[in-house]
Amino acid sequence: MTAQLIDGRHLARRLRARFRERVAALSARGVVPGLAVVLVGDNPASELYVANKVKACADCGVRSFMHRFHMDCRETELLDRIAALNVERGTHGILVQLPLPPQINARRVLESIVVDKDVDGFHLYNVGALVVGNSIFPPCTPYGVQLLLETTGIDVAGKNVVVVGASNIVGKPMALMLLQREATVTVCHVKTRDLAQHTIHADILVVAAGKPGLIKAEMVKEGAIVIDVGINRMADGRIVGDVDFEPVRERASWITPVPGGVGPMTVTMLIENTLRSAERFADGEAFHPPQPFWQVPAG
Ligand code: GUN
Secondary structure (H helix, E strand, O other), X not given: OOOEEOOHHHHHHHHHHHHHHHHHHHHHOOOXXXXXXXXXXXXXXXXXXXXXXXXXXXXXXXXXEEEEEOOOOOHHHHHHHHHHHHHOXXXXXXXXXXXXXXXXXXXXXXXXXXXXXXXXXXXXXXHHHHHHOOOOOOOHHHHHHHHHHHHOOOOOXXXXXXXXXXXXXXXXXXXXXXXXXXXXXXXXXXXXXXXXXXXXXXXXXXXXXXXXXXXXXXXXXXXXXXXXXXXXXXXXXXXXXXXXXXXXXXXXXXXXOOOOXXXXXXXXXHHHHHHHHHXXXXXXXXXXXXXXXXXXXXX
């Protein structure tokens, strides 16, 4: 069997065409969706991710605002800026690019974003909402994977799903979202013994470990759907996933390529969440917090 490709670029393009229509509809109501992007330091990977997010916003007609901070900035500087963005009328989404430098308590920063603007879905409220199955903003990467899985036409209910990687950004929320859709979910992580013993039973295998070549063909069940979330830059400059692509493709029924699979969907779902946020504000389902009285102009 040679797997069919799940084309993330194609799906992202189709979704973005619809986003432009939603932006036009919002514009007719006097609303321009706005995303604030907070970047601390000059980590090259973070710079690249953020550049892609800003580009995707421009592509869809969403306004983006960069807020750059020095690597040595204090936590209070970030908290003050987020407090201002929380009340700002033109800001519908606030994204703090991770990781943050060690002097900053990332949890405290993420918790300071108002839930109605938490388009990354990292606030504890949104994480908890995911547990009970009614989150406002699902985290972008697992959200993108969910849509990619839908394109295969396969119902995840009752399927054995194995998620490799238990990060807060991908593995854990992915497992919760699939559990909500009634899959039987196993989560493997760095301490899992005999990874293959688990992966071989997967009808759907989602790999987000950040280890090139981790998943070999003999670890994959014949006919499985394989979603590769890994993005690894090799010494020769090539970008590869966590799955040994060519041999695994010969066993799977569907597989995502890297690049061109999950990556384009992550950024696209950020735009989806930002639009959803702007629509919630426009529909009176979300509210900007009141401005502190000392910031309201006198008179
Ligand atoms: N760092 C790595 N992935 C992500 C992401 O999806 N969102 C944010 N904010 N930071 C990240």
